[in-house]
Amino acid sequence: MGWYICSRCYGYKNSDDGCIEDPEHPLGLICSDCAAEMSRRKKMKWTKTVPTEPGWYWAKYCYFLKTMRFVVYIDDSLNTHYPEGYNITLLIDEWAGPIPEPEETE
Secondary structure, three states: OOEEEEOOOOOEEEHHHOEEEOOOOOOOEEEHHHHHHHHHHHHOOOEOOOOOOOEEEEEEEEEOOEEEEEEEEEOOOOOEEOOOOOOOHHHOOEEEOOOOOOOOOO
């Protein structure tokens, strides 16, 4: 197929490296890196269920009519760790995660 411009990252890519059609742009193509990122993001959804496994999570709650979003760590004992050291588990309305570890560079 040749070369194309990814409709997400706008990088100049070789189609031999893998690409998919962009569902939001009829004539657009998405590179394999952007497709993988889109797939990962689609799997993470907000839920009211408190996490049951350790890891980093997005947390969201409403505070004086303003929605607050931040990242917290849940340890092996399922305790929530927030930068200021407060246990805020009861304040959180919704969770998303766990956030996957980034890949190491070579």
